Amino acid sequence: MRKVFDFHGGIHPTENKHQSVRTPIADAGIPPELIIPLSQHIGAPARPLVAIGERVLKGQMIAEALGFVSVPVHAPTSGTIHAIEDRLIAHPSGYLAPCIVITTDGQDEWEAHSGVLNYRTLETADLISIIRNAGIAGMGGAGFPSAVKLSVKADTPIETLIINGTECEPYITADDALMREQAFEIIEGTKILQQIIGPKSTLIGVEDNKPEGIAALCAAAQGTNIEIVTFPTKYPSGGEKQLVEILTGQQVPSGGLPSEVGVVCQNIGSTVAIFDAVVKGRPLISRVTTVTGESVREPQNFEVLIGTPVQYLIDKAGYQSEKNNRLIMGGPMMGFTIPDTGVPIVKTTNCVLAPSEAELSTPPPAQACIRCGMCAEVCPASLLPQQMFWFAQGKEFEKLEEHNLFDCIECGACSFACPSNIPLVQYYRASKSEILQLRHDHEIAEQSRIRFEARQQRLEQAEQEKEAKRAARKIAAQQRAEAAQESGAEDPIQAAIDRAKIKKAEQQQDGAGDESELHKLEKAIASTAKRLTTATTKLEQAQAEGSDLVGALQTGVDKTREKMAVAKQALNDYQQHLDTRSAEQRPADAAQSAIERAMQARTTEAALSPQEKARVDLKKLQNRLKKTQATLLQSHQNAEEAKVIEALESTVARLTEKINALQPLLNTAEDA
Numbered sequence: 196m197r198k199v200f201d202f203h204g205g206i207h208p209t210e211n212k213h214q215s216v217r218t219p220i221a222d223a224g225i226p227p228e229l230i231i232p233l234s235q236h237i238g239a240p241a242r243p244l245v246a247i248g249e250r251v252l253k254g255q256m257i258a259e260a261l262g263f264v265s266v267p268v269h270a271p272t273s274g275t276i277h278a279i280e281d282r283l284i285a286h287p288s289g290y291l292a293p294c295i296v297i298t299t300d301g302q303d304e305w306e307a308h309s310g311v312l313n314y315r316t317l318e319t320a321d322l323i324s325i326i327r328n329a330g331i332a333g334m335g336g337a338g339f340p341s342a343v344k345l346s347v348k349a350d351t352p353i354e355t356l357i358i359n360g361t362e363c364e365p366y367i368t369a370d371d372a373l374m375r376e377q378a379f380e381i382i383e384g385t386k387i388l389q390q391i392i393g394p395k396s397t398l399i400g401v402e403d404n405k406p407e408g409i410a411a412l413c414a415a416a417q418g419t420n421i422e423i424v425t426f427p428t429k430y431p432s433g434g435e436k437q438l439v440e441i442l443t444g445q446q447v448p449s450g451g452l453p454s455e456v457g458v459v460c461q462n463i464g465s466t467v468a469i470f471d472a473v474v475k476g477r478p479l480i481s482r483v484t485t486v487t488g489e490s491v492r493e494p495q496n497f498e499v500l501i502g503t504p505v506q507y508l509i510d511k512a513g514y515q516s517e518k519n520n521r522l523i524m525g526g527p528m529m530g531f532t533i534p535d536t537g538v539p540i541v542k543t544t545n546c547v548l549a550p551s552e553a554e555l556s557t558p559p560p561a562q563a564c565i566r567c568g569m570c571a572e573v574c575p576a577s578l579l580p581q582q583m584f585w586f587a588q589g590k591e592f593e594k595l596e597e598h599n600l601f602d603c604i605e606c607g608a609c610s611f612a613c614p615s616n617i618p619l620v621q622y623y624r625a626s627k628s629e630i631l632q633l634r635h636d637h638e639i640a641e642q643s644r645i646r647f648e649a650r651q652q653r654l655e656q657a658e659q660e661k662e663a664k665r666a667a668r669k670i671a672a673q674q675r676a677e678a679a680q681e682s683g684a685e686d687p688i689q690a691a692i693d694r695a696k697i698k699k700a701e702q703q704q705d706g707a708g709d710e711s712e713l714h715k716l717e718k719a720i721a722s723t724a725k726r727l728t729t730a731t732t733k734l735e736q737a738q739a740e741g742s743d744l745v746g747a748l749q750t751g752v753d754k755t756r757e758k759m760a761v762a763k764q765a766l767n768d769y770q771q772h773l774d775t776r777s778a779e780q781r782p783a784d785a786a787q788s789a790i791e792r793a794m795q796a797r798t799t800e801a802a803l804s805p806q807e808k809a810r811v812d813l814k815k816l817q818n819r820l821k822k823t824q825a826t827l828l829q830s831h832q833n834a835e836e837a838k839v840i841e842a843l844e845s846t847v848a849r850l851t852e853k854i855n856a857l858q859p860l861l862n863t864a865e866d867a
Contacts, residue, residue, distance in 0.1 A: 197398070199426040200444040202437045204573040206430050206608045208365050208528065210404060214494040215368045215487040220376055221497050223511055225272050229297040229502030230539040231257070232284050236332035237339045238264030242832065243295060249276045252306040254478055256328075257295055266330045266340045270297060271480040271500035273304040281831070285505070285524045285541065287624070289534035293831060297502070310476035319391050322473060329472035330479045330542075334464035335359060335433070336529065338543045341465055345391050347454060354457035355443060356394040358385055358466055360401040360408070361433035364526030367546040369483040370463040372496040374401070374408030377467055378415035384470035385421055392459055397421045400442050402428040430528065431606040435460050437575050449599050464545070484540060486512040490519035490549035499540050505547055506536035514549060520557060523548040527555055528607040562615040570609035570619060576602045580609040580619050587622040592630050600626060712795075713773075716766040723762050727755045757807060769795065813857050820850040 234240035241258035251257055251270040258268040277298040281291040311317060311325075327342035347353055358381070362370040374381065381399075389397055399416075401409050403425045412423045426432070426441055436447045438460065445456040453460055461469075464482060471477040480501055487494035492513030499508055505522065506514075523530040524538075525546055533547075540547075548555075570580035579598055586594045600623060609619045734748040827843040 197422060197424050197442075198444075199424065199441055201429075202432075202440045202575055203577045204575045204608060205432070205437075206573050206611055207428070208430055208611060210428075211366045211487075212368050212371070212404070215366070215485050215496055216371060216375070216407075218493075218495050220372050220483055221495055221511070223497040223499040223503060223508055225299050225301055225303060225500065226503050226507040227299060228277070228504070229271055229274070229299060229500060230282050230284075230504065230537075231268055231271070231295045231297065231502040232282075232539065232541060233258050233268060233293045233295065235268070235338060235501070235541040235543065236266050237337065238262065238266070238343075240293065240832075241265060241268045243279050245276050245279075245295065247276050247279060250274070250300075251276060251297065252304050254306045254308055254480060256330075256478075260327070260330075264340060264343055266332050266342075267328065267478075268295070269330055269478040269480050270306075271502055272297075272299050273302050274299040283535055283538055285531075285533055285538040285544070287531040294539070308476040310472075310474045312474060314387055314473050315390060317390075317473075322387060322391050325473050326469055329468070329477070331465060331468045331472060332479075332542050333462055334468065334482055334542060334545070335462035336525065336543050336545065341461070341469065344459065344461070345388070347392060347459065351454050352457055353392050353454065353459050354395050355459075356385070356388055356392050356397045357438060357442060357453075357458060357460045358388075358397070358399040358463060359433060359435070359438055359460055360399055360405075360412070360463045361438060362405070362463075363402060363428070363430045363433040364528055364530075364546075365430075366487050366548055367485050367526050368487075369485045369496055369545045371405045371408045372485075373463055373467055373483055374405065375411050378408075378411035380467045380470045381412065381463060382415040382419065382421060383474065384466035384468075386419070387469055387473050388459075388461060388466065389421075394459070398424050398442050400424050400426065400432075400438055402426065402432060404428045431575055431604065431608065434575060434604045434606060436604070449602050479542060482540075482542060482544070484508070484544050485546040486549070487546070488519070488549035489551040489554045490515050501540060501542060503540045504537050505533060505540065508540060509536070509547060509549060518551045519549045520552040520555070521550075523550070523555075528611065529605060558618070559616050561617045564615055564617060567614060569612045569614065573608045573612045575606060575608060576604060578603060584617065584619055584622055587626045590626075590629070592626065592633065595626055596630065600630070603627075712769060713766075716762065716769055720759070720762045720766060723755065723759045727752070727759055730755050754807070754810075761807075765795070809857060813854065816850055816854050816857065820847065820854065823847050823850060 233243065239260075239262040242261045243258045245251060245257045251274065253270055253272045255270045256267050257270050257276075260267045274297040276295065278294075278296040280294065280296070282294040282296065283289065284292045284294070286292075314322065317325075323342050323345055326345065327340070331341040332338045333341060333344070360370055360374055360381075362368070385397060385399065397420060399412060399421060401412070401423065403409075409423060409425055416423055424442055431437060432441060435453060439453050439456065439458050440446055443456070443458060445458070447453050447456055447458075468479045468482075472479070481498055482501065483496050484499045485494075485496050486509055491509060492515065494512060497508060497511060505524075509522070522533040522536065523546075524533050524544060525531065525548070527548060527550070530546065530548060564581065564584065566581065568581065571578070574580055576599075583595060583598050583600060583603075586592075586598065603620075603623050605620050605624055607620050610617065613619060730748065730752045734745070734752050737745045737748050823843060823846050827840065827847060830840050830843055
C-alpha cells in the first residue's frame, strides 16, 4: 500500500454524487445546430479553415491551431457551415466569442480516418503530433493543450506520471462514469502517456468515494506497472498541486509547474481522448458531461457532442425550468452561472448543474469581515485570503502579487467557510483579470516604444547615409570639374543639366499629356459602346421571350446610354479645348496637367444626372463599407486592441447610416 500524504486546509461539502451514476452513460444524440467556439482552451484561438455553405464531415478539421499553445477544432458531426460569427458562450463574464455554427444533417458521416493499434512502434514526436492534431486539451476544467504539457524538455527528468481521477467537486461524476465503463481505455491511454514521458512510476489517484470505479481500474490494470492509489475524500484534492502533494509528498513551488518536481499530470477524460486519438484516429469531438440537480427528472451522464446547446442537453435529462433558480456550468464550488441556455458545451464542460432553490439557495448578501481566519485555515494553497481580500478591494495589485495571488486555484473553499458570506473568489478572479490586462497593456506599450525607437534610429541612420553620399558625390563632382577644367574638356555636370532641359522642352512640345487624355476618353467611349451593345441584345431577347426582366434590362440600357452621352460630350469638350488652346497655353509640366484633368473631371461630374451622381456616390460608400468590414473581421480574428476594433465598428456604423440615407434618394431619382 503506497503511503499518501495530506495538504493544508480543505473542506468537506455535501457530495451529492449518487444521483447521476444510477444509470450508464447515455448518448445525447445530434442536435439540429452545433455552436463551436474557436477558443476552448488556454492559448491562441484556432483559425477557421471552412467557408459558409460548405459541407463538412464528422471528424474533419474546421479550424487550425494558431501557434504552439493552441489546438485545432473538428466537426463533431456532418452538416453544413451555417455561420462563422460571434456567439454567446459559457463564460463567467457572459461575453461573445468567434464560433463556427454547423447545421447538422443527421447522417453523422465520418471523414476517412484510421488509428495505430501498435502505437509502441511510433516515436514520441509522432505520438505528440497525433495528440496535437486531434485537438485534445485538458478536460478537467483548465483546458491546457495536452500536447504542450507532454512536450517535456529533455533536461527535465520526469519521475512520476499521475492520472487525476479524483473528481472532488460535488455533484460531478463524469470521470467516475468513465472509470466504471471505460477502464480499459483509461489504462491503454495511460500506457501511451508512459511511452511519451518515460516515468519511473505511474499513479492513478482516486478518492475513496468511488468504489465501483476503483474496482474497474484495478481489474484493468492487472499485469501492468500502473498503480491505483486511493486516499480519503477531501475537497479540493483534485487540484493539480494538491494531488501531487497527496501522492508524492512534494510541494510544487509558488508560480511553478509540477514538472519542476518531476511530475506530469493528466485528467481521466484527457487520457481516454488520447487513447481514442492514437488507437482509433478519432479527434476530440465529444465528451462525457454530467447533468444533475433537483431541477432535472433524470440526472445522468451523457456522451455529448462538442458545441451542443445547453438547452438541448438539459431537455434530454427532463429539465423543469419552474424548479430551477439558476443553471451552473461546472460544480457548485468552481462553476459559474450560465448567461443563456443557448450557450454551447465545450471541451472543458464536465457538468451542467440545475439546482432548485432549496437545494442550492441564492447566496445571501455579504456582511463585514469579522477577521475569524477560517478562510486561511481551509485554503489548500496556504494563502492569506483575508489580506488578499483587502488588497483586492483597494486594487493594490503589487501587494496581491507579493501574496501569491496567482497560486489561488479558485476552488471556493474560502468562500464556503466564510461566515460573512463574502464572495472572496470573485474578488481574486477579478483582480487576476485586471492584473493580466495591465500586463498586456504594458507589453503593448513597451513593444510600441521599442518599435518607435528602432524606427527613429533607422531614420537617423538613413539620413546620415544620405548625407554621406551627398557629400561624397559633391566632392567627386568637384574633382571631375577641376580635372575637366585642367584638360579643357566640357563640364559633365553642366552638360547633364542642358540635356535635361532639352528633353523637358521636347516633351512639352510633343503634347504627351494631351494624347494620354484623348486616349482615355476614346477608350471610355469604346468600352461604353460595347456594354450598350450587350445590354441592347439582352433587352431584345427578353422582349422576344416576354420575360419579366424586360423592365430591369430597359433600365440598364437607359443608364448605359446616359453614360455614352456623357462620355461623348467629355471627348467633344476636350477636343474643342485643344483646338482653341494655343501652344503657349498648354500645360508646361505634369502639375498643370493634373490640375486641368481634375477640372475636367469636375465638369464631367457636374454633367451627370442626379440619378447617376447618387448611384456613383452609393457605389463609393458600398466599396468603403466592404473594405472596412473585412478589416474589422481580421481585427477580431487577430485579437487586436479594443480601441482599434471600436474605431472600426464606429466606421462601419457611420458608413451604413450614410448608405441607408442615400438609398431613398436614389430610389426617388429612379422613380422620377
